Amino acid sequence: MTTSNRAPKVLVVDDEATMRDVLEMRLQEWGFEVVLASDAEEAESLVKKEDPDLVLSDVVMPGTSGLELLKSLKGSRPERPVVLLTAHGTVEMAVDAIKEGALDFLTKPINYPSLRAVLDQACRDQEFLERSRKMADELEKERGFGPFIGTSATMREVYQLIQDMAESDASVLITGESGTGKELAARTIHDLSRRQDRPFVALNAAAIPHELVESELFGHEKGAFTGATTDRMGCFEIADGGTLLLDEIAEMPLELQPKLLRVLDEARFRRVGGKKEISVDVRTISATNKDARGAVREGILREDLYYRLNVFTLRLPPLRERGEDVALTAQHFLQVMRDKHGTPAQTFRDETLDLIERYRWPGNVREMRNVIERAAILAKGDWIEPGHLPAYVRDPTAERTQKLVIPSGMTASEVEKQLILQTLDETGNNKAAAARLLGLNEKTIRNKLKSYGLDR
Numbered sequence: 001m002t003t004s005n006r007a008p009k010v011l012v013v014d015d016e017a018t019m020r021d022v023l024e025m026r027l028q029e030w031g032f033e034v035v036l037a038s039d040a041e042e043a044e045s046l047v048k049k050e051d052p053d054l055v056l057s058d059v060v061m062p063g064t065s066g067l068e069l070l071k072s073l074k075g076s077r078p079e080r081p082v083v084l085l086t087a088h089g090t091v092e093m094a095v096d097a098i099k100e101g102a103l104d105f106l107t108k109p110i111n112y113p114s115l116r117a118v119l120d121q122a123c124r125d126q127e128f129l130e131r132s133r134k135m136a137d138e139l140e141k142e143r144g145f146g147p148f149i150g151t152s153a154t155m156r157e158v159y160q161l162i163q164d165m166a167e168s169d170a171s172v173l174i175t176g177e178s179g180t181g182k183e184l185a186a187r188t189i190h191d192l193s194r195r196q197d198r199p200f201v202a203l204n205a206a207a208i209p210h211e212l213v214e215s216e217l218f219g220h221e222k223g224a225f226t227g228a229t230t231d232r233m234g235c236f237e238i239a240d241g242g243t244l245l246l247d248e249i250a251e252m253p254l255e256l257q258p259k260l261l262r263v264l265d266e267a268r269f270r271r272v273g274g275k276k277e278i279s280v281d282v283r284t285i286s287a288t289n290k291d292a293r294g295a296v297r298e299g300i301l302r303e304d305l306y307y308r309l310n311v312f313t314l315r316l317p318p319l320r321e322r323g324e325d326v327a328l329t330a331q332h333f334l335q336v337m338r339d340k341h342g343t344p345a346q347t348f349r350d351e352t353l354d355l356i357e358r359y360r361w362p363g364n365v366r367e368m369r370n371v372i373e374r375a376a377i378l379a380k381g382d383w384i385e386p387g388h389l390p391a392y393v394r395d396p397t398a399e400r401t402q403k404l405v406i407p408s409g410m411t412a413s414e415v416e417k418q419l420i421l422q423t424l425d426e427t428g429n430n431k432a433a434a435a436r437l438l439g440l441n442e443k444t445i446r447n448k449l450k451s452y453g454l455d456r
């Protein structure tokens, strides 16, 4: 029944002596070790002393009921399975029991084959959980490099390159799809380099309006342009002694690229509207999720700048090409969410893991983090079930219908309403989960729904 050497130990709780004897006999026949208690109080003290693998309890007993016992047991060690037995079963009681975390709810007279099936499943689950907990511990020890998760051969090469690049002071170009860890790699190179105690500054050329990029990079003097009301340092000055990440380098305005090249060559520049030459000591790392060579061919990235930035290239592989890292990363984020939200799920059903491994992960590690966070919030037990994954992960052929459509002219509060309703759809109308995903509190969501006239 179990592959561990020790027979699983079951605590049987029932006020009727005959019932205890019958169960003891059957369970021993099936290879379990049995401990008996005649009420909930005795059960509690035996749980402490004997640490059973599973508890099988009657519901209606003099004194504390089986349901109360269940609650208290789940409070102290939620992963220990509890099965309830009763002669007075009602649907409501069964629902309550399952809600409180009972593994199953069986009625008397006992159907022994069903009892046995429930116990066998519980043992398999327990064993699996133990194994995956051990695996998680082991992985925790050897799971990657610094903040990076992944032990695949391709990632090991990446870690080696990061270390080499940290030793050198040369320019680095990091390429990789969205969410593959380009910014993380840049920071790690900085953190391992001799510049670690100086600033790491990131400038995303795609995130700021074209006309402001120059002043962001080089700073400006008061009065240089409308709106320049004070002198201001740019990224190169702020990063002096440290590292500057030029993110989305292919989006760098073409007319600025010669000036950028000059700074990289001479380590000197002038602020916008400034006369004085400023010298800095900055290491540059650039990143792009586009093909940088392609950008050169298209004429949006100057060839001379490309060669200047690209002394070293670091290519980060997409998650789907990283084999066993996919499962490892999923398990890691599940643990992260347990720590962050106190969610109970410990591991993935095999079917869930299959889906995770089959999905393409176009948004790579960032997307996986979001998907696992959502699943962890939705899961109420030990397991992440396939149903906790978004539909497009479960069935990649399905359209991503969950897109927020924002026609121009829509007001901010309408957008907010759409977003809340859509998130509620995704969480199966679970307001607490939606609140957490949106970073709002649940009360706010309830109030908003009321204000929309939607008390769903």
Ligand SMILES: Nc1ncnc2c1ncn2[C@@H]1O[C@H](COP(=O)(O)OP(=O)(O)OP(=O)(O)O)[C@@H](O)[C@H]1O
Binding pocket: 147, 148, 149, 150, 176, 177, 178, 179, 180, 181, 182, 183, 184, 185, 289, 365, 366, 369
């Ligand atoms: N191998 C990894 N292990 C653990 N976390 C990772 C890994 N790669 C990326 N992440 C995490 O995923 C998220 C996205 O990473 P990052 O911002 O570095 O990606 P990026 O390549 O810069 O993406 P984009 O092109 O969209 O800017 C971050 O939270 C980062 O910490």
Ligand SMILES: [Mg+2]
Binding pocket: 182, 183, 247
């Ligand atoms: Mg990035």
